[in-house]
Amino acid sequence: MMFAGKTGADAKNDGSGLRIVPIDDDLLEEVVHFLHAHMHPTWPIDAWRDTFRYPWRPDRSNYGYALCHLGRVVGVQGVCYSFQRLNGRAEKYCNLHSWCVHPDYRPESLRLLLASLRQRDCTFTTLTASKATVPIMERFGFRALDAHTVLLPNPLIAFGAWAVRVSAARKDLLAHVDEEHRQLLADLGPMRRARAILATRDDAWCLCISIKEKRKSLPVTRVVYVSDQVLFAAWLGAFARSFLRLDRSLLTTCPARYLPRRSLLCPRLAEPRPAFFKSTRLSAEQVTCLYSELTR
DSSP, rough: OOSSOOOEEESSSSSSSSEEEOHHHHHHHHHHHHHHHHTTTTHHEEEEEEEEEEEEETSSSSSSEEETTTTTTEEEEEEEEEEEEEEEEEEEEEEEEEEOOGGGGGHHHHHHHHHHHOOOEEEEEEEEGGGGHHHHHHHHTTSOOOOEEEEEEEEETTTTTTTTTEEEOOHHHHHHHHHHHHHHHHHOOOOOSSEEEEEETTTTEEEEEEEEEETEEEEEEEEESOHHHHHHTHHHHHHHEEEEHHHSSSEEEEEEGGGOOOTTTSOOESSSSSEEESSSSOOOHHHHHOSSGGGG
């Protein structure tokens, strides 16, 4: 598949034929096939395509950057852009994902990363960093969002909050949440990877967004967002029952900041694969994992 994208981004003048270019609609199909072949072959092509074609920014300037050699994609740095409201102000986010370079071109990897980091007035996040990329992120000024995670043994904590009702039905979610979270759910659209569940009791409610993943071959639910930390902690038993039923997961991982109070049954551990952020304006407590590849 020949390169058909824009070619004016960043050329090396050494005759190598290497260029870094923005990923546009013309180039996207070659990009997703490259990632399917070289990064995650078990992930369907449609899932890769959905990751890049996120619905909340139809006016995006690009999907990230590609390293091309003689018109062929040999490296990718995917990007999700979003504007999120914080303290009455729209904050621009640039979330980095799907960083993959063909082994023959690994020396160009940092150049590809820097193409995204040159953008100004952004809060940068990278939420699915591998262990190998952790020191690189730290070198470029990224800080861990959550250095610690809380491990929830779902069967052991699923015996509380019996009066709390939990539902994953979209009509129930939209009927109970406030306008801000109704807009959030509309922005995210249908999520292939993540699941939103709502716990309610009388007029109180708590929205939780989680994903199912594997750690050491074990199915694990990973909490990526909660709307109310106090209610989430109080209703943990109801959420644990839901994770057991929907995900068949015996364990849940949750950022420590979402559970400031926890049972002795729920140990606090160092997070081996932390999410990272880089911002001149925001603290870790103000950054979420929303509007990213995790919620596609």
